[in-house]
Amino acid sequence: MASFTASLRSTYRAKLLPTVARTPLQCTCGAVYRRSFATSSSPAASTSTSQAPAQDKLITATRTVLDQAKATNDGGIAAAKRERELDGLRRALADVEDGQELISTLQELADAEPDEELRELALGDLPEATATLASLRSTLLNTLLPPTPTASLSAILEVKSGxxxxESSLFAAELVRMYTRLAVRKGWKASLVEVVGLGGVGQGTGDAYREAILEVTGEGAFGMLRREAGVHRVQRVPATESQGRLHTSTVGIIVLPSETGSSAPIDDDLFDQKDVKVEVMRSRGAGGQVSFLVCGGSHGAIQDSTYCDIG
Known part of the structure; x- marks a missing residue:
């Protein structure tokens, strides 16, 4: 801490070099104007002190996770994957510790530094350092949470008017355009896989969609878009409304992960293979070899979800 304080003091002195020959500020009466600093009542200092217990708990929990991961590291592919995930946690923890050290040094300079201009610089940097530390703590907390296995995958959005x-079809088309523009901003690739317009399949003009399937290809697309799933509602006066009445329309969105364009494949541990049941039925008709060659249908089930493909 002493070396860090000395380094910070040297940095502040370097900032003050151009102002060494500056004359003190004078009031109209000729007296030297001195600014008084109340460091004990500084909002940044009190905020940092009140958050100290929470910061200590967060850092303790992070170190516990890192120690447990180090003790259980037995090699292999799973351990290597876990080690990559912990790299971000270590960096986030180091950033928080550096931020705490910076705030402690700034408070020390503000309270005990005899040079008034150095105290002024320290007090000026203290609010910004406190806000930065709060952001770093939020990043550390999010990094500490267990990662979603599919967060780094691409996404497929199925948009259906309700x-x-x-008016619901118009709203669905607007949502598709919104997600497409979001993909462009994020550097992802967005493409329409299927469109059902008011006139049927492939008849969408871009203004109204009864149903649309949008594929967003890019690293982390599913992690950002997965919470868009659900029913979206809009209340507005449609452009087709001549009497100015308020209409309520809904659109349903389903978001699915996709391996397309993603460097991280879907993990095999997303579901237990023992929970998967697949049945194949042969056709039952006239006898002969045809009965053994034609698949009449297949049925699969994962826990409470089922699907059936006939044909």
């Missing part, structure tokens, strides 16, 4: 008729 209540509201043609």
């Amino acid at each position: 209540v509201g008729g043609s």
Whole structure:
């Protein structure tokens, strides 16, 4: 801490070099104006002190996770994957510790530094350092949470119009354009896989969609878009409304992970293979070799979810 304080003091003195020959500020009466600093009542200092217990608990929990991971590291692919995940946690912890050390040094300079200009610089940097530390703590907390296995994958969005008729179809098209523009901003690739317009499949004009399937290819697309799943509602006066009445329309969105364009494949441990049951039925008709060659249908089930493919 002493060396860090000395380094910071040297940095502040370097900032003050151009102002060494500066004359003190003078009031109209000729007296030297001195600014008084109340470091004990500084909002940044009190905020940092009140958050100290929470910071200590967060750092202790992070170190516990790192120690447990180090003790259980037995090699192999799973351990290597876990080690990559912990690299970000170590960096986030180091950033928080550096931020705490910076705030402690700034408070020490503000309280005990005899040079008034150095105290002024320290007090000026203290609020910004406190805000930065709060952001770093939030990043550490998010990094400490267990990662979602599919967060780094691409995404497939299925947008379906619901209540509201043609207004719902207009709303669905607007949502598709919104997600497409988001993909462009994020550097992802967005492409329409299927469109069902008001006139049927492939008849979408871009203004109204009854149903649309949008594929967003890019690292982390599913992690950002997965919470968009659900029913979206809009209340507005449609452009087709001549009497100014308020209409309510809904659109349903389903978000699925996709391996397309992603460097991280879907983990095999997302579900237990023992929970998967697949049944194959042969056709039952006229006898002969055809009965043994034609698949009449297949049925699969994962826990409470089922699907059936006939044909």
